[in-house]
Amino acid sequence: MESVPRRIKTVRPMAAAGKILAYAALGLFTLVTVYPLAWLFINSFKTTNEFQMNMLGLPVDWTVDNYVGAWKIGEFDRLIGNSLLYTIGATIGITVFSLQAGFAFAKIKSKATPLIYGSLILGILLTIQSLMVPLFLEVTILDKLLGDLLRSIGLYGGREFKLFHNTRFGVLLIYIGSALPVGIYLSTAFIKGIPDAIIEAAQIDGAGYYRIFWSIILRMSAPIAVTMCILNIPGLWNEFALINILVSDAGLKSLPLGIFKFSGSLSSDYGKQFAALVIGMFPMLAFYVAFRKQITAGVAAGAMKG
Amino acid sequence: MIRRNRKGAEGRRAYRSMVLPPFLIYIFVTAFPIALAVILSLSNYNGGKMFGGEPWKIVGFEQYGKLFADPYFWNALRNNIYIVLISVFGQLPLGFLLAYLIYRKIVKFGGFWQGILYVPAIISVIVIGIMWSIIFSPYGPIADAVNRVYSSAYSAKVSALLRSPGGEGVTDELVDGIIDISGSTVGDIFSDPRADLKDFLQSYEPEDLPMLKEDLVNLFAHKWNADFLSKPGVAMIPILFVTLWCWTGVYLIIFHANMQKIDTQIIDAARIDGATEMQVMGRIVLPSLSGTLLNAAILCISGSLSGFALILAMTGGGPARVTQVLSIYMYDTAFMGAANYPLANAIAMMIVLFSLVLILITFGVEKAFGGKE
Structure with missing residues (x-):
């Protein structure tokens, strides 16, 4: 009985030092994470003049002029509209296509499955960004070829034929394609876990595969569908490298492209730049606050691709 | 037997229509660009006839050679x-x-x-x-914070020097003192530091002492150019x-x-x-x-x-x-x-x-x- 408390006594100081060190480490990380963002937010309420005089303190006069100015220069309503369209459209596309393919791979027997599924899964290892130049050439060449073809048979008389490059369709197609490998991998694994008996019972009742997919599988796959949406939305919303080469029309640009403009010609107007950066990060921060649990769970599944 | 055949055909049809669209999109964004990259990297393509350029052809591993060099x-x-x-x-x-x-x-x-x-x-x-x-x-906050430290240290030293003569009499001692605390920057600004600095100090009225201090800090305090x-x-x-x-x-x-x-x-x-x-x-x-x-x-x-x-x-x-x-x-x-x-x-x-x-x-x-x- 005597020896137990004594052992604890000798261990304690070490453990306490460890604890302090642990708190210090996490505290430091948290400070380094939060401080720059808080600094950015606070400075977005200073005029550029005040920022140059007073970089670290609170604003003397809080002003929202930066936001008004940045919003107008950046045309953020259009950027956010486009970003919403790309994000929602691609998310729906990714989810539906992934679940359909996952259902076919998991529940319909076919000799083609190993080859097709295998080549799709290989895509998980590929960073589509590394293909941005060939992708750009692909979309521009295809548009040109298709335009010339349609013109030669008299079906198209316009100046420049656009299907893949500088179109919303092209952006959506490439966004969907780049997220399919992970999506199909997740859905196939999930749908494999749905008992065959459910599908067989539906077949005996006369339901075809399509009917089974839309009325049974889709509903039962809700958890994995939610995971896929949650995982894809931030990545799609923040995507820059691909849309940067796919779109040059101002009317089609997304939020990250619009923000990037503030790093070049407008970089000396710090006030507006800060406001633009805050506008740029606000939607995803709100999304994070709203869905933190689901995002954390989804990321934890190890499925998120950088 | 008939029923199973019908089911098999239905299954094949469903499989095709469920797998093909995503697979084709995937080919469009990965396999096709990779193939294009392989071909074009071996070519001299720069727009080609289609975009009003020269016709192009395969020239081999020329580009890779250039790349490695x-x-x-x-x-x-x-x-x-x-x-x-x-x-x-x-x-x-x-x-x-x-x-x-x-x-x-x-x-x-x-x-x-x-x-x-x-x-x-x-x-x-x-x-x-x-x-x-x-x-x-x-121009950022890190440089700003560090330079503020430098300025206030310099400002303290200048105040200590300026307090004794009270601003009116610019003695050689004061000039030497300022040259001393300012390091090389004085030499960068004035060609003849001692004489020029003396003139400079004499150009201020006694009541301008705070302004003089500020100007000295702006001119001579060590500045860190945060050129990360x-x-x-x-x-x-x-x-x-x-x-x-x-x-x-x-x-x-x-x-x-x-x-x-x-x-x-x-x-x-x-x-x-x-x-x-x-x-x-x-x-x-x-x-x-x-x-x-x-x-x-x-x-x-x-x-x-x-x-x-x-x-x-x-x-x-x-x-x-x-x-x-x-x-x-x-x-x-x-x-x-x-x-x-x-x-x-x-x-x-x-x-x-x-x-x-x-x-x-x-x-x-x-x-x-x-x-x-």
Whole structure:
């Protein structure tokens, strides 16, 4: 009985030092994470003049002029509209296509499955960004070829034929394609876990595969569908490298492209730049606050691709 | 028999219509561009007849030869390797360590720390890149804070000197004193420091003393030119720092979630038998996470290859191209100045190859040292 408390006594100081060190480490990380963002937010309420005089303190006069100015220069309503369209459209596309393919791979027997599924899964290892130049050439060449073809048979008389490059369709197609490998991998694994008996019972009742997919599988796959949406939305919303080469029309640009403009010609107007950066990060921060649990769970599944 | 046949046909039809559309889209964004990159990297394509250029043909491995002879290629590759190294040997261990502290309840409020540290990963890297480029710039807050310290130190010294003569009599002693505390900057501004500085000091009226002090501080106080991002030798360091800053939280969350799956009885038993926290971490937690570590490493590598947007926003690949990674090198080759599509496609092939090599190494390491999961 005597020896137990004594052992604890000798261990304690070490453990306490460890604890302090642990708190210090996490505290430091948290400070380094939060401080720059808080600094950015606070400075977005200073005029550029005040920022140059007073970089670290609170604003003397809080002003929202930066936001008004940045919003107008950046045309953020259009950027956010486009970003919403790309994000929602691609998310729906990714989810539906992934679940359909996952259902076919998991529940319909076919000799083609190993080859097709295998080549799709290989895509998980590929960073589509590394293909941005060939992708750009692909979309521009295809548009040109298709335009010339349609013109030669008299079906198209316009100046420049656009299907893949500088179109919303092209952006959506490439966004969907780049997220399919992970999506199909997740859905196939999930749908494999749905008992065959459910599908067989539906077949005996006369339901075809399509009917089974839309009325049974889709509903039962809700958890994995939610995971896929949650995982894809931030990545799609923040995507820059691909849309940067796919779109040059101002009317089609997304939020990250619009923000990037503030790093070049407008970089000396710090006030507006800060406001633009805050506008740029606000939607995803709100999304994070709203869905933190689901995002954390989804990321934890190890499925998120950088 | 008939019924089964009908079912088989229905199954084939359903399979085709469910698998083909996504598969074709996938081919459109991966296989097709890769094939295009292979062909064009071996060609002299620069628009071709279609876009009003010269007809093009296959010329062989010419571009690859040019690429390997280009010092900027090796520079970009080296930067990519730096980013991979900071990702694999920075983000992963730090994420693991922090996850362990939270998992073992060595610190309280685990959810809070996790929630905060993940925030950078959810924000656009364009926003993050621009933000940090301001913070690290010579006009940014770091330089500002440091220079404020320098100014106030100098201002204190000047005040001490100016107090004794009271501002009216500019003695040689005062001039020498100011030259003394100002270092080389006086010599940079005045050609004949002692005489010119004396004239300068005499040009102020006694009641202008505060103004004189301020002017002296502005002129002579030591200024630190915070050229993190404009000095070739060090410009990669802020980029590596931000890479670490941005993604460590992701691995913290991945590791923490997978630690939850470990049977706590094993850890409790080990603790009772006298194992230290370090032993628990090294002998129990680390081996049971080896599969997760492999996945995380792959994620990490493919993520670090896409440093494109961050670097574009932070430095644009500058100064003098020293912070280029392969993707920026490729982008510049294709879209900046005179377009060289064959070379850009050769770079694309090298990036694909590079990532494959890295992933094979990762699998190899896992096979050699991996534990059981």
